[in-house]
Structure formats: structure tokens, C-alpha cells
Amino acid sequence: MVRSYKKKTKRGEWSTISMKTAIDKVLSKEMGYRKAASEYGVPQTTLERYVKKMKEDGEVTIGVPLGPKKPIFTTKEEDEIVAYLKHMEERLFGLTTLDLRRLAYQLAVRNGKAHNFNTDKQMAGVDWLKGFLRRHPDLSIRKPEATSAARAMGFNKVAVSKFYQLLGEIYDKHKLTPDKIYNCDETGISVVSKTKSKILAMKGRKQVGSLSSADRGQTITVEICFNAAGTYMPPLMIFPRQRMKPELLDHAPPGTEGVCNARGWITTEIFLTWFKKFIRFSGATPTNHVLLLLDGHVSHTQNLEVIDLARKMELLYFAFHLTAHIKCSQQMLHL
Structure with missing residues (x-):
């Protein structure tokens, strides 16, 4: 079926006003069919049909019946x-x-x-x-992200309003510029691809395969941090193994560092190591205030060594987790 049909002729491209005028001219015998059709740019056969119907019924509804089908719903x-x-x-x-x-x-x-x-x-x-x-161009087809029920319940107007109120107070108090506002988060990368690209195959083949690993694959955690001005801190990669090998960082972005953990997850010890490097990277000092936004993960909010270090450097450490509960969004430590 043709899904985007384009007209190849000019059939039906006449106005109802021109047709009505031509009918009146023919009925008043001022013009013949051929002259009226040529003068007003309407098809002669259609004009003859309308005139005949007008003589028989005394009235006629003029319209162009050609065109796309009417929508099913109003x-x-x-x-x-x-x-x-x-x-x-x-x-x-x-x-x-x-x-x-x-x-x-x-x-x-x-x-x-x-x-x-x-x-x-x-x-x-x-x-x-x-x-x-x-x-309805305001609608689009999007791929949704998995959201747990706990996150959905915690993400409400009260929690969001409280978060932005606290954040606004920090901005106004310390007059932070974009290069002083940082955000960090972890993401997981699987070593085994879960998706397959479409390939070319012989027509008629019932099954088309693609060679892939039979393993479930391991997940590598990556700590990513950047500021509002677009400056990225070199990422930290956490590998699920016991000993680190330099080959694991081949072709990684410049400055990338790697550590090992039995499960490949971020821990309080690993985050403390990363946090020390962040202080050096951001240039945070008691006189140079820097704001760090992070989620409510246990390695962030229940890490006393990190909190003590942040207080010592007077770094603005803003832990939030709107999708869990409002209490975490109030864990702002003026450090």
C-alpha cells in the first residue's frame, strides 16, 4: 500500500466558487458549456452534470469529492x-x-x-x-526506562519542590558559577552486547543468526563526573576481578583510571579514593567553594570519611535521592 501518495494530475483542483459562477452563466445562457468551462477553469463534464442536476432538482451541492479519506475519529x-x-x-x-x-x-x-x-x-x-x-506532533515513540515502584512513589511534587528550594538557596548564598557545579553518577557497562544490528540475508530464509557469546557477561561500573560548563573529569572504571591489569584500559579516554572489586560495584573505599581525586581535579579549597551533586547511594551518604574530608575542604556536598524519600534530599552538608 502506498503510504505517502502524491497526486500526479490536477484533477479536482477547481474551486466551488468558480463552478457555481460557471453554472450560473450556463443557466442564464450567457455562455455555453465549453466557453464557461474554459473561462472559469472547471472540467466541462462536471459542469454539465451539475447543470443537469440543477435543472432537475432545482438545487445542487457543489463540492470536490476527491482527496484523502476522512479521519475515523473527529x-x-x-x-x-x-x-x-x-x-x-x-x-x-x-x-x-x-x-x-x-x-x-x-x-x-x-x-x-x-x-x-x-x-x-x-x-x-x-x-x-x-x-x-x-x-499530533506533540506525541513521539520513545523507549522507556525501567522505574521501580519505590522511585515512582518518591518522585512527587513535594520532594521535587523541596530539592529545588535547597538547591536554589545554595546557588544564591555562594554565587556559584557553572564551572563550580559538578554532578557525578555511576553507570554499568556490559561486556556482552545485548542487541544485534539488522543484517542483509538471503530472501526467503526462515531463520537468520548471528554469532555471539554464550556467556551472560560481566558488568563494569564507571564513575562519571562533569560540571555545568561541560568539563569532564577522567572516568573511573571498576572491574569485577581481583587484580588490575594495564591492558584493561586500552583505548580508554585519556586519564581514565581503573580499580578492581570482586563484584565490580562501587564501595565506600573506592568512592573515597575517587573523591580525593575529585578535590584535586575541581580545585576545591576552603576559599574556592565547589558544589557536588550526587545520588543517595550508601557509598555517598553513609561514608563518614568522605563527609569529614568534604568538611575539611569546605566543599558543598549535596546528596539527593528524590525517588527514594525526601529525607535524603535534605542531607546538605555545609562543609
């Missing part, structure tokens, strides 16, 4: 569907494209709408979906 009904999609997405229960197509079919059947949806699969077609998204 503008108001589609706006209600859009509102429902946004409502569900905000509550972390977003609908997939298949869910939307099934919902459209159910709504069409329940409201007695004339449709050409697939009655066997009981869902709207891909063409309807593309047209729906084209009519």
Missing part, C-alpha cells in the same frame, strides 16, 4: 485519545503502538464508527497510526 475525539495517552505515560503506564491500535479499534466499534480496521486482529492499521502521529 478532532475532539482524537484530542481525548491524546490526553489519555499523556495521562497514562505520566503515571508510568504508557501505551505501546500496538496498545494504541487496539484501543482505536475498540473505540471505533463501541461508538459505531465506519472504519476499515483489521477485524481479525482487532486493531487499527499502521497507516492510521502514522496519520494519527502526523496529526
Whole structure:
């Protein structure tokens, strides 16, 4: 099926006003069919048909019947569907494209709408979906991130407002510039790729394979930190092994350092080592205030050595974890 049809002729490209004027000229015998059609740029056969119907019925409805099919749902009904999609997405229960197509079919059947949806699969077609998204550019197809129930419950208006209130007070009090505001977080990288790119294969083959590792793979934790001005601190990579090997850092970004841990996770000891390097990198001193934003992980918020070191250097250490509970977002230590 042609999904984006482009007209190749000028058929139907006449105005209703021109057709009405041409009909009046023919009925008043001021012009013939050929002259009126040429004068007002309307098709002669269509003009003859309208004039004949006007003589028989006394009135005629002039319109151009050509063009795309009318939408199955009205503008108001589609706006209600859009509102429902946004409502569900905000509550972390977003609908997939298949869910939307099934919902459209159910709504069409329940409201007695004339449709050409697939009655066997009981869902709207891909063409309807593309047209729906084209009519509502504020919607997009996105890949969601996994969010636990505890995080979802903690992420509320009160917690967010309190966080930004505390953050704003720090900004105003110390007059921090973008190069003095840092954020750090950990991310996990698997050594075994979980996704496969599409490949070219012989047409008709029932199964297409790609060689991959049979192992589950190990996860390497990477500590990343940068400031609001776009300056990145060299990352710290935590490998799940007992002894460090220089070969593990081959082709890593300049300045990258590696440490080892049995599980490849960040610990209080590893974070303390990283924190000392951060102080040197950021140039934090009792007279040069630096703000560090980090989450409420135990290695950050329950690390007394890190807190003591931050107090000694008078570093603004702002631990927050809005998605867990508001108490953590209040752990601001004026150090």
C-alpha cells in the first residue's frame, strides 16, 4: 500500500466558487458549456452534470469529492485519545503502538464508527497510526526506562519542590558559577552486547543468526563526573576481578583510571579514593567553594570519611535521592 501518495494530475483542483459562477452563466445562457468551462477553469463534464442536476432538482451541492479519506475519529475525539495517552505515560503506564491500535479499534466499534480496521486482529492499521502521529506532533515513540515502584512513589511534587528550594538557596548564598557545579553518577557497562544490528540475508530464509557469546557477561561500573560548563573529569572504571591489569584500559579516554572489586560495584573505599581525586581535579579549597551533586547511594551518604574530608575542604556536598524519600534530599552538608 502506498503510504505517502502524491497526486500526479490536477484533477479536482477547481474551486466551488468558480463552478457555481460557471453554472450560473450556463443557466442564464450567457455562455455555453465549453466557453464557461474554459473561462472559469472547471472540467466541462462536471459542469454539465451539475447543470443537469440543477435543472432537475432545482438545487445542487457543489463540492470536490476527491482527496484523502476522512479521519475515523473527529478532532475532539482524537484530542481525548491524546490526553489519555499523556495521562497514562505520566503515571508510568504508557501505551505501546500496538496498545494504541487496539484501543482505536475498540473505540471505533463501541461508538459505531465506519472504519476499515483489521477485524481479525482487532486493531487499527499502521497507516492510521502514522496519520494519527502526523496529526499530533506533540506525541513521539520513545523507549522507556525501567522505574521501580519505590522511585515512582518518591518522585512527587513535594520532594521535587523541596530539592529545588535547597538547591536554589545554595546557588544564591555562594554565587556559584557553572564551572563550580559538578554532578557525578555511576553507570554499568556490559561486556556482552545485548542487541544485534539488522543484517542483509538471503530472501526467503526462515531463520537468520548471528554469532555471539554464550556467556551472560560481566558488568563494569564507571564513575562519571562533569560540571555545568561541560568539563569532564577522567572516568573511573571498576572491574569485577581481583587484580588490575594495564591492558584493561586500552583505548580508554585519556586519564581514565581503573580499580578492581570482586563484584565490580562501587564501595565506600573506592568512592573515597575517587573523591580525593575529585578535590584535586575541581580545585576545591576552603576559599574556592565547589558544589557536588550526587545520588543517595550508601557509598555517598553513609561514608563518614568522605563527609569529614568534604568538611575539611569546605566543599558543598549535596546528596539527593528524590525517588527514594525526601529525607535524603535534605542531607546538605555545609562543609
